[in-house]
Amino acid sequence: MSNLLRLWDSTGLAHFQPGQVVMILIGLCLLFLAIRKQFEPLLLVPIGFGGVLANIPGAGLAYSAAENALHSADPAVLAEMARLLGQSVASDAEALLQALGLAAAPVQQAAASAAEAAGFSDGMLHTFYTVAIASGVAPLVIFMGVGAMTDFGPLLANPRTLFLGAAAQFGIFATVLGAVGLSTLGLMDFSLADAAAIGIIGGADGPTAIYVASLLAPDLLGPIAVAAYSYMALVPLIQPPIMRALTTQAEREIVMTQLREVSQREKIVFPLMLLILVALLLPAAAPLLGMFCFGNLMKECGVVKRLSDAAQNALINITTIFLGLSVGSKLVADKFLDIETLGIMLLGVVAFAIGTASGVLIAKLMNRFGSHPLNPLIGSAGVSAVPMAARVSNRLGLEANPSNYLLMHAMGPNVAGVIGSAVAAGVMISLVGV
Amino acid sequence: MSNLLRLWDSTGLAHFQPGQVVMILIGLCLLFLAIRKQFEPLLLVPIGFGGVLANIPGAGLAYSAAENALHSADPAVLAEMARLLGQSVASDAEALLQALGLAAAPVQQAAASAAEAAGFSDGMLHTFYTVAIASGVAPLVIFMGVGAMTDFGPLLANPRTLFLGAAAQFGIFATVLGAVGLSTLGLMDFSLADAAAIGIIGGADGPTAIYVASLLAPDLLGPIAVAAYSYMALVPLIQPPIMRALTTQAEREIVMTQLREVSQREKIVFPLMLLILVALLLPAAAPLLGMFCFGNLMKECGVVKRLSDAAQNALINITTIFLGLSVGSKLVADKFLDIETLGIMLLGVVAFAIGTASGVLIAKLMNRFGSHPLNPLIGSAGVSAVPMAARVSNRLGLEANPSNYLLMHAMGPNVAGVIGSAVAAGVMISLVGV
Amino acid sequence: MSNLLRLWDSTGLAHFQPGQVVMILIGLCLLFLAIRKQFEPLLLVPIGFGGVLANIPGAGLAYSAAENALHSADPAVLAEMARLLGQSVASDAEALLQALGLAAAPVQQAAASAAEAAGFSDGMLHTFYTVAIASGVAPLVIFMGVGAMTDFGPLLANPRTLFLGAAAQFGIFATVLGAVGLSTLGLMDFSLADAAAIGIIGGADGPTAIYVASLLAPDLLGPIAVAAYSYMALVPLIQPPIMRALTTQAEREIVMTQLREVSQREKIVFPLMLLILVALLLPAAAPLLGMFCFGNLMKECGVVKRLSDAAQNALINITTIFLGLSVGSKLVADKFLDIETLGIMLLGVVAFAIGTASGVLIAKLMNRFGSHPLNPLIGSAGVSAVPMAARVSNRLGLEANPSNYLLMHAMGPNVAGVIGSAVAAGVMISLVGV
Amino acid sequence: MREDELFMQGVELMLFGVSAVVIFLSLLVLAIGLASQVILRFFPQPAESQAVAPRRTSAAAESSLDAERIAVITAAVHQHRQRRRNG
């Protein structure tokens, strides 16, 4: 009989909370979007699946050993944890969880040891999160792989397009202002660090957003990553109306002059030059841009094909699996189902819109004052979202003039946007980070 | 002269113990079976080699830093360790090793620190074990890869075969009973947790057995893994006599109706449905079945081919190398050469036999009462041992009727057996686990 | 305004030290040699890039959290660290860094916790170093991959060439003597352990050198690795003059008898035999040679192609990336720019020269007393530097006699040299290691 | 723990375990049947295209960085060259 109770108690049915049901439905919804609508499936499939796993009641996959001990509601364990955390023995699990979150490192270690001694262990997703994201490694490794897949040829052929990559980052900082504005109005409760992490969504670059969020606002990492990847997938819907509204038919028809060929030596020198500029001016961006440049150097130098292949295939794919599942671990109901999440989703789309608009407007300005014709449609590609945004520019160009292929021209601002948001990330980390 | 002594003392010859010689021979024997007889070579080559490495005298590859310090027999070190472990200074290494095993986490940490300060370090295989198995990660990653390689089409076309996968798990629970029976008779000394871990051998699924053993009976992990993989390789010898004994020629000749084609949508929905059932009923199986479903979803959804390839190739292969070596670390003489190991080997083969028999008998029953003809030979495939058991069914079917291809029909119970033993593992963990 | 100061303070320009500039130039120089001159690019590209990253001022990528806290020069943090390290509050960062290096493990842990609480974290390269090298894993995994790529056929066909692999290791031990000689003369300050680690450069085998250095002289790992890989790349320049000086034209023209074919069984037995010899005689070499033999067994046994492919491709490539970056972390100015580095570079080239000479001379001796003709040019291949040294032997043979292909004959001593230096490493570790 | 008690626990474990496995897999059989019926009735897939179409879209989604881009770029370059020659 006691076994029967234990068996029932060990089912999920006995413990399901409404929030968990909602989150599982959100996870399934992300999977639907990823699989059916092909919304950034490489990330949203693992994130969505991780979100479902994280909310399985009683499994505690997303929690640490100490959190699992507190969730267990075993009175003896709670009393011991209360003692270790310096709380009254009468404290409930909720209060103890909060105390645990605020405790100093040695206290947390003691709590973890006690929990493990009582037979609790870190959940699988929590382990993945610790190894992949809390250590900072996974986003950096993915950035290295992205570097090894990026061709800077179009950018080097027309370096002025870097300004478009800079312009589109205005979306980031406008969103920071929006977030602190919401806090000032008392509608939300974002700190400056939170606002900075939310702003990076506007960078339209997944690993950068995750890296910054893991440093500045780990509690908001779940919604930030979901927003970043969702809106990146939505770029073909978000950008065109803005681009059409801000350009005339004549501007959209502008044919750009063909790009010159870029020599291999220029391509080899570029990542080193960028690295040295980072070293001189923005050390806080050194991990992100350093790994990016390393990946790109491996690709371009041509003498380490084995390593470059590994970075572009086995390594980035394996890391993506664990990064996605780890992000999923931040979709637990008690952290995700919050008014702040709505704010983040709202601010994210605003960030994309402002970034797109800034890119287009600066492109118009550059077209007016530059010597070479510049089609403003490629300005929107500056938000990054490689290569989706460049393809959107190309599509709108073809709409206006069926022989106007803008793709290659748009790749310049597109990869510039990646650099731009990594630079913005570095600025945030050095100004806001502890 | 002192150097000469030191050199001699640093050879293996000076320290060889009979048990180590025996274990090295066992390791070589596993390698012979794996290479010459092709007994599950992907696991038994690393396990056998790891077993040899683990028993190199004086190298301490399978021990932690603290264990290596105690094995060193340096009096000063022993005295310090005795003090830390709260034992009398006169205690010998043997006694201290036992005390270390039983010590609380903080004491173990202190012992580890002291050992490292004295210049000892964790052995290579011990490090692999900690990272790959003690963390639970390696079996789960392999299960994800297996999921990404499994086609549930035959199962979905004929879901009734799931009952065969259930029936064959009876071998697991009968073996649990056998193990506690041996203890009750005083022949062996298995706890209930030990018995549960031993039973899972009957699941005929390597990663599941290793995962459960690492949670419930880490000390028995070596023999359990060796038994599981050896008997899986022996399936073509163990199963046929039982299958022939329990079926008539007429039954073996039964031709089954062709399976319908299964749509991609059904294949995508299946892992999600299984996951939700796990969430509702058996959270303890969530890590194993969650990763399995995740792998399968990546394969079937068709939009993350990169990730699915990584899970099926680079990731599972790398993990298999380290999993195998880690299991080898549990083949050290003082843990393996024990009467319990004999018991485990004996119980393991019994488990396979009972599982095979139950599968065949239930298949006969279903054939009698079902509407469609069902060849009882496919019942034995329910033990899993994918795809060996299904091929055995096919072979016996062809023997009875040269045009009776059962392979595809047997794949249904075969993959059902994987799910069945993961479910059984979940039940064990939730009922017996701390 | 304060933000402006903070921004300036966060640039690299505000913190650049001359040593860092020098080291960044050295890193770029290594990259130039690797990319343009193809000096062992697979290692020197990551090492060179890591060296640049490690010296970015203010980024602290190569330092632990505690070191970064001390570098921050924040008075409150320094005071707290001084308290933890038991130093006077007036101590400057320099003194505290030294005290940290010498502190016991628990004190270091406390310092790390305090640093993390104050918002500092381990640098990216420091994390890579800890995981990849300090744990000993990366060199061992690479050695496994090298084993899986090595064909022992030529060695088994002519086992006498093992003596050439032994002879060339004389360079290792002569260099040890040179290093302690420099210390005895008061020119350098190498301990016996340092000398042993430096000597292994003469083994001309990257992973062995890094493995030994990480155990015996972690502070010297940077220059040792750079020297080892640089001189390996310079083998075509270093060896020929020595080989020409020590041989006559007649000797160089010697044509060797064709090698017999070696059966697969002999190739399978060889790694096991080598392993058992290691177990009997030299357990200290068990990690290195064990993983090497494991890789080779996987290759030769033919039944685990999946695993052998993983060891030769995905796994070794991924590990090489992180090993290289980790070595780069030891190229920080304050550890590398030292008179000792010059000594190491000097001793390294001497080691290569002596190893080459010993190999050639013993080959001449064997040619005089053996029954089969033996071209002394293959003696130099005994230093290892696979397959560069064997190709040098081949080239000089062709110079002397345009139809005298020595490559296959030189592969015997070449792979023997790998075993020889791993054995030498084992001897060093057991005699000098703590 | 007395030996009898251990044995009784083993029996209990067997009973609960077997039942749990059977119940779980029975529910799975039901769920599969239900899902198949729903999918085949309300969300049918054309049998022919099912193997090909999704694969193509997925390939497109993934090769975004390679094939498609290269194709369009090639077209663009070609276009430009044509124009220059004719111009």
Add this chain to the structure above:
Amino acid sequence: MREDELFMQGVELMLFGVSAVVIFLSLLVLAIGLASQVILRFFPQPAESQAVAPRRTSAAAESSLDAERIAVITAAVHQHRQRRRNG
């Protein structure tokens, strides 16, 4: 922290951030221009070979353990066999 203060910090962060990004990327534009001029003037690469040559040398560097060795070995073995037949 007062709310106004937070907002002012946000404004400050925006101003500094935007300026930093623009300055950084402007310097990068200058650096690229400079580097391109230096490379194209002083270290030009023959346009044709650039795509092929380095790839070949790199391949050679990497396949050292496979292709080249096998080729030379094959040649050596062939040579020996020839000689034996003729001898």
Add this chain to the structure above:
Amino acid sequence: MREDELFMQGVELMLFGVSAVVIFLSLLVLAIGLASQVILRFFPQPAESQAVAPRRTSAAAESSLDAERIAVITAAVHQHRQRRRNG
């Protein structure tokens, strides 16, 4: 430690090290010779098949999840279709 002592230790390390390497590799030479003789005399392998046969069996062992299964399945499906057409 006195400097002379360090140097003597270095000499000692050299002597022991060189001897150890030579002894170890000499034993390995003996062991290889012995093993080759034993294998060639008592467990000979047909020279031709040695390169091919084991590879084939190993491939079979590994592709168990792919090739063989697919082949048999294809045969089975073909068989069934034939029968239906003829039936």
